Amino acid sequence: MSYSNLSKKRKIVDECRVFNKEWSEMYFFTDIGVKAVCLICHETVAVFKEYNLKRHFQTKHASFGQNLSKQELQKKATDLEKSLKQQQTLFKKTLSSQSNATKASFILANKIAKQNKSFAEAEFIKDCMVDAVSVVCPEVKSKIEAISLSRRTIVRRIDAIAVNIQEQLLTASDSFQWFSIALDESTDIQDTAQLLIYIRGIGIHQRNTVYGNDGN
Ligand SMILES: [Zn+2]
Secondary structure: OOHHHHHHHHHHHHHHOOOOOOHHHHHOEEEEOOEEEEOOOOOEEOOOOHHHHHHHHHHHOOOOOOOOOHHHHHHHHHHHHHHHHHHHHHHHHHHHHHHHHHHHHHHHHHHHHHOOOOOOHHHHHHHHHHHHHHHHOHHHHHHHHOOOOOHHHHHHHHHHHHHHHHHHHHHHHHOEEEEEEEEEEEEOOOOOEEEEEEEEEEEOOOOOEEEEEEEO
8 A cells, every 4th residue: 555545544534533443452442422532540531533542542541451461461452341241331320310200290280280189298109108118019119119109399380380381372372363362250268369260272284272271
């Protein structure tokens, strides 16, 4: 291969910033998404450039694996890569189970609001679920315990749901071509006037939409 071909090839590899698998055993790096991650200290290097990875390895881990043969180095790199990927999977699983717990908390808050139940009932519901699950499938008990259903959380969730419904109503009513409104007023337990507004509209995108909105 002539020198010009070689330099051309190197340029393409550099520009595409492709991770070269050989770097794993040469400099102990792996690629995760668009970043190169050091298998030894887990530091990331943003650019897939051999020079950057080599510099990291030579300045920070110069003596790493000095007494190992080529085969042992390969095995070490594979093992480290495997354990890093396992950690990543575990991290992803934790994240998704947290978001599932939040989702469940919203679903129950929505039910409580719809049924006009006291906010404190969510704590009782959780108690019941934990007890029942401990008998039926104890392995998921910790997942139920992770669902936040305290009275304060339920108040925050219901507030957030109300804001979201109002936003949906405002967005949807923008496209109403015809609509009808029904109003009903009554007072709540503290003698505060409550106005219930029903809007039924026909928009451009949706044929028939019915929304209910509670307001003072
Ligand atoms: Zn490192």
